[in-house]
Amino acid sequence: MFPMLKEILVQSVKKPVTNLFPAARLPKTITGFLGKVGEGKAELIPPVETPAAMRGKLLYDRNLCNGCGLCMKVCPAHAIEQVVYPVPPAKDAEDKPRAQKRVRIYVGNCIFCGQCIDICPKGAISQSPDFLLATEDRFAESQIIE
C-alpha cells in the first residue's frame, strides 16, 4: 500500500477527474436554481462535450422518406413501425392521390445502433448527439419520432 501513498498525495492537490455537476453547490431547490439560471443570476456548468461521431437520438425527415421500409428490416430492436396515411380526396380528375407510407420510431425501443441510417436510400434518417432522453412515459411526445 506504500507505493500508493505518493499517488494519493499528488491526487489530493489535483482537480477532480470526474464530470462536474451542473450546479457548483447543491441548491436548496432545483427549480429555484433553474429559475435563477433563467434570470442570469446563477451559472450552469455545461455537460461534457459529446464526441463528433456520437450516436444519439434519431432525426427523421418525413418529406425525404419514401416509405420503402428497409429501416424496419435492419432494426435489431423492432423500434420502427410503418404508418400508412389514408388516401386524400382527389382534387380533380387529373389528380391521382396515393396512400402515403411513412415510419414511426419509438425512442424507448431504439438501441442507437444507427443501422437505419446506413440503409436508408433517401437519407431521411440521421443521428443527433442528443442523449438526455429518459422519461417516465415511453409514449411521451419526445419518445416518438414521426
Next chain:
Amino acid sequence: MAGKAPYIVPVGPIHPALKEPVHIELTVVGEEVISADFTPGQTHRGIEWMGLSRNPVQIVHLTDRICGICGVTHSLSFARAVEQIADITVPERGDYVRTIIAEFERIQSHLLWAGVAAHELGFDTLFYLAWRVREEAMDAIEVITGNRVNYDIIQIGGTRRDITEDQHAKIRKCLNTYKDLFAKLKKLFLEDAVIKSRCVGTGLLSFETAMAYSAVGPTSRASGVTADLRVDYPYCAYGDLDIKPVIPTIYGSDVNGDTYDRIVVRIFEIAQSIEIIETCLDNMPQGPVIWEEKVAKILSACKKASGEAVGRHEAPRGEAVHYVVMDGAEAPIAWKVKASSYSNLHVWPIILKGAQLADIPVIVASVDPCLSCTDRVAVTDNGSTKIFTKEQLAKMSYEKSRRMMQ
C-alpha cells in the same frame, strides 16, 4: 453458531448488478473452504432465440448486448461465423480496424478487472486509480465508434466506421499515456506488499488442471498454458503481428498459477495490446473497411447463404465461440454462443478448495471480473439460517488486509 461443521454456504445466484448470475455452494469448516460447487445457467435471457427471428445484420448488433464489457467479442465472433457461411472476404483495412478496437476492448476490460480485484482486497485507492486511467481507453473507443459501450462497429463483412487520419492523434495520445503509466501500474499492482501477501499462493490452478478443465484466456495462461487464439489460429490482422502468449515468466517469476500470476498476466497483456494497436496504426493498409457498402446487398448475400460455421475470437477473458447454421432463409436456423467465462468458471471448485472465506472474493474475481455473486451468502445451519450480505463478506476481506498490514 449452533450445530456441527461443515456448514454449507450458498452464494448467489441473483443480484441486479450481476453480469452473469451464478450460484456457488461452499462447504466450510471454520474459515476454510473444504469443497465448492457451482450452478451456471441462471442468466438465460433467450437472446439466441431472439436471434432466430432476425436476420444476421440485426443479430450482429444484438450480440453487442450479450456482454457490456466484451461488445466487440461477440459481434466479431458472430460476424466471422456468418462471413464463413456466406463466403464474404473482409477487406484488409477492415481487419485492422477490427483488431484495433478488439485490443482497446482488452485494455479497458483488464483495467476494469484490475480495479475490481483491488476493490475486493479492500484497496479502494488503487481501484479508483485503475478506473480513472481506464477512462483514457473508453475515450479512445468513443472517438472511434461513437459510444463508450455497445460499440456497434462490427458489420458482416467488415466494420461500419473507418479510423481516419484525424483520429490518429487522439488514439496515439491515449496509447502514450498508457505507456507512461505502465511502469506505475506494474509497481502499484505487483510490488505492493499487501497485494502480494493476499494473492501469492491463493487460488492455485496447476497447469494440468487448467488443461484438463479447458480453462481459457488469462486464467489458463497464468497457469503456464501457452494458449492464445490470436497466436494459435491467427485471424483479422493478428497473422501480420509478432505476438506471443503472455505467461507469468514475462515478469521474471516462476509459473505458480495463483491469483498473483493472473494479475501479472493481465497487467502485461495491457502492454501487449498497446504494442499491437501501435503496430496496426502504423501498418494500416489502404482501401475500404467493408466488403459491401450497401447494407441491403449484405442482407441479400446472407439470405442466399446456407451452411454452418464456427466464429471464434480471443476475448479479454479467453476464447469466445459462436456457432451459426443458416439454410437460405433470412434468419439463421441455429445460433449458439459460448462465452469465455463459461469455460473458466469450471475451475472455481478447484481453486476455491482450501481457501479462506475472506479470500473468496478475490479468488472468484481472479477468474472473471463478474463478482456480484457474493451479494448474498447464506450459512444454513440445521434450519436456522444466517445471511451474509456482500458488505459483510467484503468487510471480512478488508479486515484480513488490515491484519496483514499490522
